[in-house]
Amino acid sequence: xxxxxxxxxxxxxxxxxxIVGLFSARGYNIETITVGTTLEDGWSRCTIxxxxxxxxxxxxxxxxxRLARVREAKSVTSLPHIEREMALIDVSAKSxxxxxxxxxxxDIFRAKIVDITHDRLIIEASGNKEKVDRFIGLLESFGLNxxxxxxxxxxxxxxxxxxESHSATG
Amino acid sequence: xxxxxxGTAASEDTAGSVxxxxxxxMRGAEILVRGLIRNGVDKIFGLPGGAVLHIYDELWRFxxxxxxxLVRHEQGAxxxxxxxxxxxxxxxxxxxxxxxxxxxAVTGIATAYMDSIPLVVITGQVPLPVIGTDAxxxxxxxxxxxxxxxxxxxxxxxxxxxxxxxxxxxxxxxGKPGPVVIDIPKDITAHICEEARTKFARVFADDVPxxxxxxxxxxxxxxxINAERPIFYVGGGIVTSGAADDLMKVVExxxxxxxxxxxxxxxxxxxxxxxxxxxxxxxxxxxxxxVSEADLLVAVGVRFDDRVTGKLATxxxxxxxxxxxxxxxxxxxxxxxHISLVSDAKSALQRIAARLExxxxxxxxxxxxxxxxxxxxxxxxxxxxPFGCKYSETEINPQQVIEELHRITNGDAIIVTxxxxxxxxAAQFYPFKRSRQWLTSGGLGTMGFxxxxxMGAQLACPDQMVVAVVGDGGFQMTxxxxxxxIQYKIPLKVLIMNNGxxxxxxxxxxxxxxxxxxxxxxxxxxxxxxxxxAYGALGLRxxxxxxxxDVLERGLAHEGVTIMDIVVSKEENVFPIIPAGQDTRNMILx
Numbered sequence: 001x002x003x004x005x006x007x008x009x010x011x012x013x014x015x016x017x018x019i020v021g022l023f024s025a026r027g028y029n030i031e032t033i034t035v036g037t038t039l040e041d042g043w044s045r046c047t048i049x050x051x052x053x054x055x056x057x058x059x060x061x062x063x064x065x066r067l068a069r070v071r072e073a074k075s076v077t078s079l080p081h082i083e084r085e086m087a088l089i090d091v092s093a094k095s096x097x098x099x100x101x102x103x104x105x106x107d108i109f110r111a112k113i114v115d116i117t118h119d120r121l122i123i124e125a126s127g128n129k130e131k132v133d134r135f136i137g138l139l140e141s142f143g144l145n146x147x148x149x150x151x152x153x154x155x156x157x158x159x160x161x162x163x164e165s166h167s168a169t170g
Numbered sequence: 171x172x173x174x175x176x177g178t179a180a181s182e183d184t185a186g187s188v189x190x191x192x193x194x195x196m197r198g199a200e201i202l203v204r205g206l207i208r209n210g211v212d213k214i215f216g217l218p219g220g221a222v223l224h225i226y227d228e229l230w231r232f233x234x235x236x237x238x239x240l241v242r243h244e245q246g247a248x249x250x251x252x253x254x255x256x257x258x259x260x261x262x263x264x265x266x267x268x269x270x271x272x273x274x275a276v277t278g279i280a281t282a283y284m285d286s287i288p289l290v291v292i293t294g295q296v297p298l299p300v301i302g303t304d305a306x307x308x309x310x311x312x313x314x315x316x317x318x319x320x321x322x323x324x325x326x327x328x329x330x331x332x333x334x335x336x337x338x339x340x341x342x343x344x345g346k347p348g349p350v351v352i353d354i355p356k357d358i359t360a361h362i363c364e365e366a367r368t369k370f371a372r373v374f375a376d377d378v379p380x381x382x383x384x385x386x387x388x389x390x391x392x393x394x395i396n397a398e399r400p401i402f403y404v405g406g407g408i409v410t411s412g413a414a415d416d417l418m419k420v421v422e423x424x425x426x427x428x429x430x431x432x433x434x435x436x437x438x439x440x441x442x443x444x445x446x447x448x449x450x451x452x453x454x455x456x457x458x459x460x461v462s463e464a465d466l467l468v469a470v471g472v473r474f475d476d477r478v479t480g481k482l483a484t485x486x487x488x489x490x491x492x493x494x495x496x497x498x499x500x501x502x503x504x505x506x507x508h509i510s511l512v513s514d515a516k517s518a519l520q521r522i523a524a525r526l527e528x529x530x531x532x533x534x535x536x537x538x539x540x541x542x543x544x545x546x547x548x549x550x551x552x553x554x555x556p557f558g559c560k561y562s563e564t565e566i567n568p569q570q571v572i573e574e575l576h577r578i579t580n581g582d583a584i585i586v587t588x589x590x591x592x593x594x595x596a597a598q599f600y601p602f603k604r605s606r607q608w609l610t611s612g613g614l615g616t617m618g619f620x621x622x623x624x625m626g627a628q629l630a631c632p633d634q635m636v637v638a639v640v641g642d643g644g645f646q647m648t649x650x651x652x653x654x655x656i657q658y659k660i661p662l663k664v665l666i667m668n669n670g671x672x673x674x675x676x677x678x679x680x681x682x683x684x685x686x687x688x689x690x691x692x693x694x695x696x697x698x699x700x701x702x703x704a705y706g707a708l709g710l711r712x713x714x715x716x717x718x719x720d721v722l723e724r725g726l727a728h729e730g731v732t733i734m735d736i737v738v739s740k741e742e743n744v745f746p747i748i749p750a751g752q753d754t755r756n757m758i759l760x
Binding site (some may be wrong): 013014017018021022025055058059062063065066067068069 | 312313317320321322324326341497498499501502503506
């Protein structure tokens with residue numbers, strides 16, 4: 001089962017390799033991994049998409065929690081969540097008709113054309129896995145030259161109580 | 171070279187002092203040595219090299235406060251530090267240079283990691299500006315040791331060094347202990363620190379004690395009282411957390427049987443009437459049968475190692491399993507327990523004992539009465555298959571050697587072993603009385619561990635008899651450290667169980683590979699008595715049963731280093747044995 005993990009780790013040299021090393025040493029696979037800074041100075045959030053049943057995911061989370069510089073390791077998938085990935089897609093547009101058709105798709109998928117030459121376009125698209133996969137799939141027939149994907153970032157949805165307390169505090 | 175000139179300032183100081191002059195600018199090497207002393211290190215094992223020259227310069231100045239033991243190979247340094255740590259529970263310290271110094275230390279670090287032994291290993295590194303250039307004696311120590319450390323550091327700024335050292339000792343010794351590596355580039359040891367800082371994120375799971383889950387403790391207590399066929403399966407966690415007395419209290423209140431793992435030996439006295447002896451592949455018939463028929467398995471400070479469980483599906487098939495361990499990742503890693511508690515063994519057992527004591531005497535007595543039939547069964551198993559030792563007129567039997575050793579040392583010696591047949595015989599035939607009396611490489615199974623580890627243990631416990639029981643194979647992996655023992659007048663006692671084979675491998679080849687003795691013959695070996703003499707040690711040999719007692723008595727009574735070459739029957743096997751991955755019912759008894 002596909003699972004998205006969110007790990008809060010100190011932003012120090014080597015800490016990411018400790019997490020990645022743990023995955024390979026214990027035989028877990030990483031589908032995507034992203035790391036970025038958080039609101040808190042010195043801390044990064046690492047989002048890892050991996051495969052495994054509940055027991056495997058629990059083991060991974062416990063193993064990650066053992067690391068000295070990991071403050072929190074949780075599965076985002078276990079609760080309602082929002083997951084996004086961005087892709088930069090270099091696609092051929094050899095005729096005006098192709099270009100128009102691609103632009104229609106870009107509008108439908110709420111993507112963006114960010115670069116253009118006489119026979120190619122670069123498109124920025126974002127969304128959940130299914131949306132990005134489908135968009136790229138639809139562009140395939142025009143001729144894909146290169147695709148760069150960011151991997152996933154994810155965050156849990158606000159629960160009803162949290163939403164209320166946020167609106168209450170303004 | 172820039173680092174040769176930077177570091178001279180501190181050398182002008184004539185003598186080191188333990189007092190920390192925090193206001194005084196000092197070079198990294200001095201900060202390091204003071205940090206070691208501040209954290210209680212008075213003995214460190216190591217071998218110098220280019221990248222650690224500044225550190226050795228400081229060690230020389232501080233030689234009255236911290237004694238450095240010069241080993242002959244870095245593996246010996248880490249094993250010696252492990253021996254020291256295993257014998258005392260304190261953090262062991264080792265110091266090696268960059269590149270090959272670090273790679274030679276890797277085996278020891280992994281050994282400590284697998285057995286949760288607190289170590290701080292300092293490795294030299296090439297100067298920061300040349301890291302990544304394939305400089306002379308450069309290796310990525312941080313990367314190399316990543317999967318075998320509890321934590322590690324590559325020091326990038328001398329201002330961080332003091333805090334790193336303190337945190338390294340804290341991490342190594344708290345929670346589930348383990349080795350911590352501090353990789354220090356040479357220029358950092360030379361840089362002058364004007365003002366220290368503690369900027370790194372200080373978080374550590376072990377600092378937060380797990381919540382005392384009263385409800386779970388109550389449930390566990392109920393289960394313990396009500397069980398008809400309980401067994402306590404106890405491991406290294408008992409030894410590490412110093413829980414032997416608490417375990418004793420709990421099982422005596424319950425009159426429940428106990429079986430220790432290889433790492434748990436000594437955590438419960440082998441000769442105690444509630445002891446079933448060791449569990450697992452080479453454990454007792456009674457312990458293994460007991461687990462297979464128990465209705466309650468109380469696993470404390472253990473990790474369901476494959477050498478204990480054999481075939482997982484048929485391990486403790488009838489039992490409700492309670493798992494208590496300090497490491498949450500151990501719970502459910504290989505066997506899903508019914509009830510679990512994340513706690514160190516000591517505080518868990520203390521709290522359980524308090525609950526048991528609060529119960530009515532009648533309730534406890536009723537529980538004991540329920541277990542009478544269980545004890546009849548267990549006693550019958552204990553009587554049916556005791557550990558057996560054959561005696562012969564012509565050949566020394568290896569089990570007999572351990573029996574004699576036990577008799578002569580009055581059962582009080584600290585026994586340090588290598589890995590293989592002799593290790594199992596020592597585990598089976600030397601009844602242990604107390605924690606930290608049995609030091610062995612359990613998890614990694616490191617041949618060559620015994621001799622240097624015994625050296626470290628002897629330094630830690632100068633008033634006790636320490637005996638390294640090794641095989642002729644493992645002995646030859648680290649015997650260079652005999653000269654270290656000679657140099658520092660460490661009265662090391664080495665007992666070689668010499669059967670001219672890599673015996674455990676030979677046994678498996680005999681039993682499982684149609685006696686194809688592929689590359690296990692060690693009959694071409696040096697004369698160990700002459701070797702001992704070449705080192706300046708006392709060398710003794712016993713080849714006949716009639717010589718055994720005399721050799722052991724003389725060898726152990728000798729004040730200096732003794733190497734006892736005990737020539738034992740060549741093809742004796744370790745029994746019982748549960749073949750790897752099989753269930754208890756497949757136990758081969760002889």
